Amino acid sequence: MRKDVILDVINLNSGYGGKPVLQGADFQVREGEIVAVIGRNGVGKSTLMKTLIGLLPTDKGSVNLRGASVDLLSAHKRARKGIGYVPQGRDVFPRMSVLENLLVGEAISGRSIAGKVEEIYKYFPILKERADQRAGTMSGGQQQQLAIGRVLMGEPSLILLDEPSEGIQPNIVQDIARIMVELNRETGVTVVFVEQNIDMIRAMAQRCYVMDKGRIVAELDQDMLQDRNTIRQYLSV
Amino acid sequence: MEFLYSLFSFLYQFGDAFAFLVLSACGLAVIFGMMGVINLAHGEFILCGAYVSTSVTHMGVPLPLAILAGSVAAGIAGMIVEVAVIRPLYKRPLDTIVATWGISMIVTQGTLIVLGTTMAGSGTPFGSFSIGNYSYSVYRVVLMIMALVTLAALWLMFTKTRFGILARATIQVPHVAEALGVNTNLVYSMTFGLGAALAGLAGGLYAPTMTLVPTMGSSFMVEAFVTVVVGGADIFLGTAPAAVVLGFIKATLTSWQGQLAGQIGMLIAVIIVIRILPRGISGKILKERA
Numbered sequence: 357m358r359k360d361v362i363l364d365v366i367n368l369n370s371g372y373g374g375k376p377v378l379q380g381a382d383f384q385v386r387e388g389e390i391v392a393v394i395g396r397n398g399v400g401k402s403t404l405m406k407t408l409i410g411l412l413p414t415d416k417g418s419v420n421l422r423g424a425s426v427d428l429l430s431a432h433k434r435a436r437k438g439i440g441y442v443p444q445g446r447d448v449f450p451r452m453s454v455l456e457n458l459l460v461g462e463a464i465s466g467r468s469i470a471g472k473v474e475e476i477y478k479y480f481p482i483l484k485e486r487a488d489q490r491a492g493t494m495s496g497g498q499q500q501q502l503a504i505g506r507v508l509m510g511e512p513s514l515i516l517l518d519e520p521s522e523g524i525q526p527n528i529v530q531d532i533a534r535i536m537v538e539l540n541r542e543t544g545v546t547v548v549f550v551e552q553n554i555d556m557i558r559a560m561a562q563r564c565y566v567m568d569k570g571r572i573v574a575e576l577d578q579d580m581l582q583d584r585n586t587i588r589q590y591l592s593v
Numbered sequence: 594m595e596f597l598y599s600l601f602s603f604l605y606q607f608g609d610a611f612a613f614l615v616l617s618a619c620g621l622a623v624i625f626g627m628m629g630v631i632n633l634a635h636g637e638f639i640l641c642g643a644y645v646s647t648s649v650t651h652m653g654v655p656l657p658l659a660i661l662a663g664s665v666a667a668g669i670a671g672m673i674v675e676v677a678v679i680r681p682l683y684k685r686p687l688d689t690i691v692a693t694w695g696i697s698m699i700v701t702q703g704t705l706i707v708l709g710t711t712m713a714g715s716g717t718p719f720g721s722f723s724i725g726n727y728s729y730s731v732y733r734v735v736l737m738i739m740a741l742v743t744l745a746a747l748w749l750m751f752t753k754t755r756f757g758i759l760a761r762a763t764i765q766v767p768h769v770a771e772a773l774g775v776n777t778n779l780v781y782s783m784t785f786g787l788g789a790a791l792a793g794l795a796g797g798l799y800a801p802t803m804t805l806v807p808t809m810g811s812s813f814m815v816e817a818f819v820t821v822v823v824g825g826a827d828i829f830l831g832t833a834p835a836a837v838v839l840g841f842i843k844a845t846l847t848s849w850q851g852q853l854a855g856q857i858g859m860l861i862a863v864i865i866v867i868r869i870l871p872r873g874i875s876g877k878i879l880k881e882r883a
Contacts, residue, residue: 409772435774443772449765451879452758459755460762463774510774 359387360422362514362546363408367417369570370407377403379570380417385514390540390547392557394591395567401550402444404567405518408548409441410434421514436465440512444519444550446503450492454483457491457502461509469511476505479535497528504532508539517549521556533559554587566590598725603848609733610847610855611840612740616798617813618820618832619743620791626826627764627784629686630679633693635792635817636810637700641667642793643800643809644704650715656801659715663797664790671789675782683781697810704807712805732801739798743791744833751829760784819863825873834874838862 363385371377377400385391393401406412408419410431418427426434435441449457458476462468477484480501486494491502500520507515517536521529533556539545551557557564564581566574580586621635646663650656674696682689719731751757763770763780771777795813803809823839824831842862847855870877 411768411772431768431771432774432776435772441769441772443769447766447769449762449769451765452761456758456761459758460770460773460775463759463770465774506773 359389361385362387362422363548364420364423365408365417366420368404368407368414368419369416370403370412370414372403372412376415377570378407381567381570381572383565383572383575385546385548387513388540388544388546390537390549390560390562392561392564393548393550393567394552394557394564394587396592397552399567400570401567402518403570405441405444405516405548405550408516409439411441432463435463435510435512438511438513440507440510440515442500442503442507442515442517442520444522446496446499448491448494448499448502448506450490452491453488454491454494454502455487457506458483458509461506463510465510469509472509472511476508479508479539480505497524497532500524500528500532501535504536512545514546514548517547517551519550519552521551521553526555529553529556530559532556536560552591554584554591557581557587558584564590595725598727601724602727603844605729605733606848607840607844608737610843611836612733612737613799614816614820614836614840615740615744615833616736616791616795617817618824618836619747619828620788620793620795621817622788622821622824622826622828622832623747623791624785624788625821626828626831627760627788628781629826630689630785631686631693632788633690634674634696634700635693635788636812636814637697638667638671638789638792638810639796639799639813640700640704640807640810641670641789642796643803643805644708644712644796645793646797647712647715647800647805651713656715656718660794660797660800663800664794667793667796668786668790671792672782672786674789675785679785680778680781701807701810708807710806714803714805715801717801730802736798736802740836743794744829747791748829756780756783819859821873823863823866823873825870825875825877825879827875827879829875830878831873831875838874 361384365381365383368378368381369376381404393404395401403412407414410429414427418425421437421439426437449460458473482498483502483505486498491499520532536547537560540547549560558581561581562578564576565572566576574590576586620638621632624630624632642663645666646659649659649662678692678696679689682692717730717732721728721730751761759775760780763775763777767777820832820835820839824835839859839862843855843859846858
């Protein structure tokens, strides 16, 4: 039996200051999936993520979360409906401690969840070690783990990850991919991630959409993802 | 013994200058440091606190409650101003200066027209005490304690409460805070309201020591601005140390050559600090840490 659709994107258009970037993106993601969105630089992958969370307004088309449109909701309201967003470049709060960064993540649920911080530390032990360190002084890989931990604090049902491998050493990339797969298996959280790193795509994705010129132009299933050359070809479409 | 008397006199002067600098500046510092808004109507929130608390005192309410009422009234006025005037101008910082200046003039002149040129004060409570040949006001000592209490309360608020953590997150990376579920518009309103409430607190606390006139806000503005300029954007790393340095300079020159020398010395100190540390004390500390 196929699982329910959690994210339904229909003919989505958006852009910056009247300059269109997304030009009719259509795709669906089902509960519990890990789906990659790939494509060359500048095809609109980050714009897609920002439009999904609501940091950019929808110009045309719609975003539906579990069948209900979220188009008119501001980003913080979408977050409270269960969408977690991990921005490109991590964007941790640099002058706050690791623990304080995690506590901001609770805002999604609007309440503090007992034992949640310890649960996050289990997945990312480095965050426990560095709990009092100011986030801006950590390495890229550590910041990425913090950004993911922070979004998990609010127990989202859908996580949007924008280029999690960017600027991170290869061994940490593998770690993060493994932890995301583990989280998905253990909590059932749905993950949509934008990525260009072939190893990360193969390690995480169950399915993959290919973007070009602001639209989804192809879909790759699990078998097609086994072949590095197929992915490489699509990354350079 | 004579030396100890002089020392106490100096410490009293220093404490008095420090308290005035901290209390008049912290509202301005919160709004500038957290939101980047230079609030030229700061003095009018002080005016609001002073007038409301004095009016409430005249109704027979005890002074501490009256001061609280003045602070709350200014805070509410601040939130209304944020929603109505500041919010549409966040991406235009220069325009917020003009807009708040406009509010300042409207309030000053409006108060003059509606309430007249002066308001009857409530008198300074608690009387005085003598050490050596000098006599000191007890209430001024209360003001020094209130300055320290206010700094401590702000520190606790920004580091230990949920509002404080969300406010700092919003100030550091607004779009990410928003995407994490923080209602950033509400945070901005509350931060501006907090800054205005602190201004109102200063007005309420100093009202019993001053003549209440519609332009009284301006007598706080110079001190408030020099403290924030010397301190930079961070209230704890900036405003508090700046108040210590400026208070020390002012107290030294005042005890040596009188009030005018104290005022001039403080302004010269500000000019020197701006030359050496253009982003203030906290700008320097934050840069070295980064």
